[in-house]
Amino acid sequence: MARSIKPFGNLKLTTLEIKGFKSFAEKTIIEFQDGVTAIVGPNGCGKSNIVDAIRWVLGEQSTRSLRSDKMENVIFNGTQKRKSSNLAEVSLSFDNTKKLLPTEYSQITITRKLFRTGESEYRLNDIPCRLKDITDLFLDTGIGSDSYSIIELRMVEELITNKEGSRRNLFEEAAGIAKYRIRKKQTHSKLKDTQEDLERVEDVLFEISKNLKTLEQQAKRTEKYYRLKDQYKSLALEISVQKILNKKKEGLESEKTELRFLDEILNSKTQIELLEADLEKFKLDLIHQEKQLMVQQKASNQFTAEIQQKENEQKLKNEKIKNLSEG
Numbered sequence: 051m052a053r054s055i056k057p058f059g060n061l062k063l064t065t066l067e068i069k070g071f072k073s074f075a076e077k078t079i080i081e082f083q084d085g086v087t088a089i090v091g092p093n094g095c096g097k098s099n100i101v102d103a104i105r106w107v108l109g110e111q112s113t114r115s116l117r118s119d120k121m122e123n124v125i126f127n128g129t130q131k132r133k134s135s136n137l138a139e140v141s142l143s144f145d146n147t148k149k150l151l152p153t154e155y156s157q158i159t160i161t162r163k164l165f166r167t168g169e170s171e172y173r174l175n176d177i178p179c180r181l182k183d184i185t186d187l188f189l190d191t192g193i194g195s196d197s198y199s200i201i202e203l204r205m206v207e208e209l210i211t212n213k214e215g216s217r218r219n220l221f222e223e224a225a226g227i228a229k230y231r232i233r234k235k236q237t238h239s240k241l242k243d244t245q246e247d248l249e250r251v252e253d254v255l256f257e258i259s260k261n262l263k264t265l266e267q268q269a270k271r272t273e274k275y276y277r278l279k280d281q282y283k284s285l286a287l288e289i290s291v292q293k294i295l296n297k298k299k300e301g302l303e304s305e306k307t308e309l310r311f312l313d314e315i316l317n318s319k320t321q322i323e324l325l326e327a328d329l330e331k332f333k334l335d336l337i338h339q340e341k342q343l344m345v346q347q348k349a350s351n352q353f354t355a356e357i358q359q360k361e362n363e364q365k366l367k368n369e370k371i372k373n374l375s376e377g
Contacts, residue, residue, distance in 0.1 A: 061193065062145040064157075070135035071106070072099040075126045107140040107162045108193065109172075109181045125166055138164045151187055160184050234374050241367050248360050255353050258346055265343045272336045279329050283322060290318040 062082075069077040073096040080089075080100065089097050102116050106124060113121055128134030141161040144151075151158060161173040172179050174187070297311055 061150055063142070064145050065141075065143045066100070066104065067139075067141040067143075068100070068103050069137075069139045070126045071103050071138040071140050072096070072124055072126065074099065074103070075128075075132055075135060103140045104142060107142045107160060108188075109162070109185060121164065122166060122168070125164060134166075136166045153187065158187075234371060237367050237371055237374070241364060241371075244360050244364050244367070248357060248364075251353050251357050251360070255350065255357075258350050258353070262343065262346050262350065265339060265346060269336065269339050269343060272332060272339060276329065276332055276336065279325060279332070283325050283329070286318065286321060286325070290315065 064082055066080040066082070067077065068074040068080075080087075089100060091097055098117070102124075106116060110116060113119060113123070116124060118124060125138040126135040139161065141159055143157060143159040145156070146153065146158045147156045149156075155175055157175075159173075159175055161176070162170070163173075164170045172181050172184060174184060293314065294311060297307065
């Protein structure tokens, strides 16, 4: 057999269920009893496919490691007497009665499915989850698609030649410090994302600042216009009243003159009403602009708070990286 499976630490591997994966068209269940379980058979009977199934359900993404050109080729492709499958499904179960994994379940079953349409899913005890959830659950246990629990012949050669530091990676994983390297990498990635978020926030704040200045100028112009309208209204009324008083003082009693005076009064009232309508419109515009200004101010305060939070998070993560590096 080209590959071997080491014990998964103190976790007990109980069963492996394969259906529609490579040469396993029908549902196949392999039970791992106490002691050593060996799978033997002639060449081409599917021994290596069992190891590929274990590696695949643990999250292997490299088609080269699965001895395939593309991922959909792991789905049973059919024969002359049997139709091809539309789904590849593999489940791997562990006994967690010793609570070695941080979960309340005493039996852990991870499942991976791949549909011929390209859709895929992961399940943890038949509950949909992400690959990251499975990876984090088994972190530092020696269980993983690229861990030392599954060793191929090419991996033995790489360990002997120490290709790309494979020997050091193996020792670090066995010593339980590989998880810190992974967490450090994740922290660096989060810091990079945080920095990008901060840059986007600064761009948004710049745009908001420009909009706030424009709204402030519009509000000042509107306020000035409102004040001038009030003055114009007051002066127009005073002029109209003064005209009437002056004409009364002149003793003009003719009906024609009185009618003219009444027309002027009516015109003045009409103008006043028009001015009041314009004034009301400008009041509404001013209220609308004040609301926009408040919304922009609120957004500015929110983005300022978010920047402060991101900076605090970045400081905290820098401290974590520093502590991890010193450790």
